[in-house]
Amino acid sequence: MKPLDDICIIDLTRVLAGPFCTMLFADLGANVIKVEAPKGDDSRTNPPFINGESTYFMSLNRGKRSIVLDLKKEEAKEILKKMVSKADVLVENFRPGTMEKLGLSKETLIKINPELIFCSVSGFGQYGPYKERPAYDIVIQAMSGIMSITGPASGSPTRVGASIGDITSGLFAAISILTALHQRQRSGKGECIDISMLDCMVAIIENAIVRHSATGVVPEPIGNRHPVSTPFDMYPTKDSNLIIAIQNNNTWDHFCRAINAEYLLEDVRFESGASRTENEKSLKTILIDILAGKTTNAWIDILLKAGVPCGPLYTIPDVVNDPHILAREMIITMKGHKKVPELKVAGSPIKLASQSYKLEKAAPVLGEHSCEILSEFGFSKDEIKEYSEKGLVG
Secondary structure, eight states: OOTTTTOEEEEOOOTTHHHHHHHHHHHTTOEEEEEEOTTOOGGGGOSOEETTEEHHHHTTOTTOEEEEBOTTSHHHHHHHHHHHTTOSEEEEOSOTTHHHHTTOOHHHHHHHOTTOEEEEEESSOSSSTTTTSOOOHHHHHHHHTTGGGOSSTTSOOOOOSSOHHHHHHHHHHHHHHHHHHHHHHHHOOOEEEEEEHHHHHHHTSTTHHHHHHHHOOOOOOOTTSOSSOSSEEEEEOSSSEEEEEOOSHHHHHHHHHHTTOGGGGGOGGGSSHHHHHHTHHHHHHHHHHHHTTSOHHHHHHHHHHTTOOEEEOOOHHHHHHOHHHHHTTOEEEEEOOSSOSEEEEEOOOOOOTTOOOOOOOOOOOTTTTHHHHHHHTTOOHHHHHHHHHTTSBO
């Protein structure tokens, strides 16, 4: 048994934000039915490819089953409605108004199934002046303010390397759906959820808003260092780069003694976190000179023994081969795909002590489970054959 194997999710999502959300549910055992247009999820065209299959798509849709429905056709909409009548959750990430144009609004579907949890994920939400604007991650990162505080000091604002606008909205959508499922146990009623990528990004820009509110200062990019803690940065060593993160005077004391620089403890410029931050450039010059004397691994051994938070700067190959990350099963080899025998992907960070299950199902090829799914929802073989001949189902 898996934690959510009694939950059925109709997945109308595409590309990243929605598929990431529903993949979390598939990882936890939910029956996630990915409903795709005849040409499939847009991300099926995203490289890199193996044997003609998008590995980008595969990395976001493991554990799901695929059915092709041409929702531009009325009969296909009726098929979906019948599926919705028996489902627990529907997730969509179309632009606001699209589901209404299809005749599949939340009001329509909840009338069919009053216990349905209908979750919409969009760039700007279902209401507000910008609701009809198209959105991609870079647009959301720019408008959330996170780009304005990311990048090298005195440099150009920079997009975070991963599409965190999509990923965070997928996470908040999953939290919201789980909340609604719990609420439904008490109320017996469904729920409508409105997740905005912009809302989610504003929610995670940490202390930038309160720093501005408290001081009136406009936060700017400051590279890898922290705005209120020092030293908290990346430093070059004899062979590569070292990350050091110190947030209090006790750790500062241990650090100085570990690097044989006790004299820094007597320097008034560095006696507190605030003064170290104020004199960050002077301190960094001193530390760069000291840290250049040993390799990154040598410093890590020394600093960890002293209880100082530190680590190496990893490349992606370093990540996928790290023994701790592998021990935590955060790099897994997906098998079972019809065209791609094996593919390494990120694992699930959700670890439940009572569960020992593994992620076993690869992503589906387009329409791989159409007949199987329709049969499970009570459609006869003759009906399925008819739908296929009419081009309603692929």
